Amino acid sequence: MNFFKDKTLDPVTWIQINSDNFNEDKYEQTGLLWDYYWNRYFQVKFQILRTKKKVIKYSTNNGINLRVDTQKDLLYPLNNLEQIKYLKWLEIQNPNLNQSERWILIWKGQALADIGGEYSNGSKQGPWKEPIENYWTLSQVYYIGNYLDGERIGIWKYIYEDQLIGGGIYDNKNIKNGKWIELSENFSNNANITYSGEYKNNKKVDKWEIKYRFSCVYQLECIGGGSYNQEGIKNGLWIDLIDNFYRYNSNFNQFQYLSLRQVTFNGEYQNGKKVGRWDTYFRIESLFQSQFQLIGGGSYDETGIKNGNWIEPSNNFYKYSQVTYEGEYQNGKKINQWVTRYKQKDQLDFICGGEYDAVGSIKKGFWVELSDEFRQDNQIVYQGIYHNGKKIGRWDINFRELDQFEKIGVCYYDEQFNKIGFQKEISESFFNLSQVIYIGEYQDGQKTGQWKIYWKNNLKIEELGSGLYGENGLKKGNWIELAIDFNEDKQVTYYGEYHYGQKVGLWVTYFRFSVNFEEIGCGCYDDEGIQNGFWIELDEDFSGSKQIIYKGQYKNGKKFEKWQEFKRDKWKIDQGFQKIGETYYQN
Structure with a gap:
């Protein structure tokens, strides 16, 4: 399994x-x-x-x-x-049965020879250096220690940017004991968060602190924590952090942007259950000494269930998306009127919302609600009717780019709550610079017939893509599609054929830098939609400002042998793409 x-x-x-x-x-x-x-x-x-x-x-x-x-x-x-x-992961030798085998890590096509370790009889043995579970570009942290028959033993260390940032001791049976410094699940360059405290027989006990710093050059500050009882269960006063707590500072086009998602929840645990009043705080200032400000909260009863009036942050709450929901809970379920508030630059911008029925947490009647990704440059609002918690009838999609909301789309739902008839939908990645709209029909909740894809650029609307949906809402025939993140600086489209919803045959990539689209990439899919043969593909961050492409071979969906990298200067288009590097992939 x-x-x-x-x-x-x-x-x-x-x-x-x-x-x-x-x-x-x-x-x-x-x-x-x-x-x-x-x-x-x-x-x-x-x-x-x-x-x-x-x-x-x-x-x-x-x-x-x-x-x-x-x-x-x-x-x-x-x-x-x-x-x-x-x-x-790559096995760098293929020994006979019951012999040790060495594995190394491949990251972005490059072998990291000092990462990995040995397997013996199917289990990890001896010294290993392995990436943490959430390893990615901004979280290149390694875990170093020893295995015995597949279980960690002795001292294990967290290494980040060549510095020791945490760790602790395992007993012989993979059991943590003593003092530990652990990393948060979403530890990264912009979320240097650690948890420090004591383990006893693999259970957290006594006081644990949550510490945070902007990066390794800053000092850690204690921003949360609390105590565990001898059973490893939270008890007493705690300060918890919201998921994906972070602070990120960057320079973009000579302007400095500070993106903050620093939300904490302060209250009391009894035997692992939240009880009494819990307050929600948010820090938006740019300096570490800035204070967290109260933005919401509510109360739990003695069984850990929400009751009474609450103000809650949205799942995506951060500096550019200060959305909160305010209303009443009864036995853990939302009831009556709930209000959605959006703040921009710390000032209340507008209010919307709707009503839940007396049973709780089932929407009813007319609602005006924000998109899940609502933020400063993506102000999308949906309005329509709910019946038994599901959308019915006409729903309008409104978008505010300047001062006023304007209708940009519409969806219709039948009595079975399926989309039906003419629809004008927006893309999943819709925002100010990527106003992509899809127009077509639904039948019994599935797309059918011809669909067209439009892009709105300022006041100009262009049809840039189209294709057919056939049986079971699967794409078929020839299609012209837009890149997921299509925008003014990344006008990339793809042309090719679908068979039962699967890309097959030759697909060609086009790019428009000024007036006309040019062919800039291509490659073939087999009958299962897997890449094979020679390909020219775009860098994942390809744009007018970063015109990088790669040429090489795919074998059964995997890159192998030599891939060459080419770059074109946006100011010297007539000079074409120039080779700037190459990478070798293991077969």
Whole structure:
């Protein structure tokens, strides 16, 4: 049995891949990626497909392949989307049965020779240096220690930017004891968060502190924590941190941006349950000595259930998305009127919301609600009717780019709450600089017939893509699609054929830098949508300002042998692409 990560609202959950029953199945998951423009996490949907040829394929919802694995490649569970795309383990020797085998880490096509260790009789043995579970570009942290028959023993250390930042001691049976400094689940360059305290027989006991710093050059500050009883259960007063707590400072186009998601929850635990009043605080100032400000909270009863009036931050609350929800709980369920408030630059901007029925947590009647990704440059509002907690009838999509909200889309739902008839939808990554709209029809909740893709650039609206949906809402025939992050500086489209929802044959990539689209990349998919043969593909951050492409061979969905890197200067387009490097991939 092998396991894969499923990224929903929580950082890590599991889905199972049963190798004994390898029928063709598809899972839709949601993963987190870091938005380098706004310096925040955002959610991206992707697919895990098990094919009849015993291949596991990861791809985006518009068919772009992220990774292809065979069954024997499933050495480690994959923890985030960057790992899916870039992290691989390589056996550097193939010994006879019952001999040791050495494994090293491959990251972005490069072998990290000092990372890894040995297996013996199927178990890790001896010294290992391995990436932490949430390893990615901004979280290149390693865990160093020894294994005995697959279990950690002795001293283990966390190493980050060549510095010791944590660790502790395992007993002979993989049991933690004594003083430990552990990293937060989402530890990264912009979220240097550690937990320090004592373990007793693998249970946290007594006082634990949560410490934070901007980076390794800053001092740690204590921003949270509390106590555990002898059973490892939280008790007494605590300060908890919101998931994905971070602070990120960057320079963009000569301007400095500070992106903050520093939210804490302060209150009391009794035997692991929150009780009494819990307050929510947020820090928005740019200096470490700035104070957390009260922004909400509410009360739990003696059983740990929410009751009475509450003010809660949205799941994506941060500096540029200060959205809170205010209303009443009864026995842990929302009831009556709830109000959504949005603040911009610390000033209340507007209010919306709707009503829950007396049963609790079921929306009813007319609602005006914000998109999940509502923020300063993505102000999208939906309005329409709920019946039994589901949308029905006409729902308008409104967007504010300047001062006023304007209708940019519309959806219709039938009495079974399925989308039906004419629809005008927006892309998942819609925002000010990427106003992509899809127009077409639904039948029984599935897309059907011809759909067209438009892009609004200032006052100009262009049709840039289109294609057909056939049986079961699957794409078929020739399509022109836009890149997921299509925007003014990244006008990239793809042209090719779908067969039963799967990309097949030759696909060509086009890019428009000034007036006309030019062919800039291409490659072929086999009948299972897996890349093979020679490809020219764009850098994942390709844009008008960063025109980098790669040329090389795919074999069964994996890069192998030599790949060459080329770059074109945006100010010297007539000179074409010039080779700037090459990478060798193991087969």
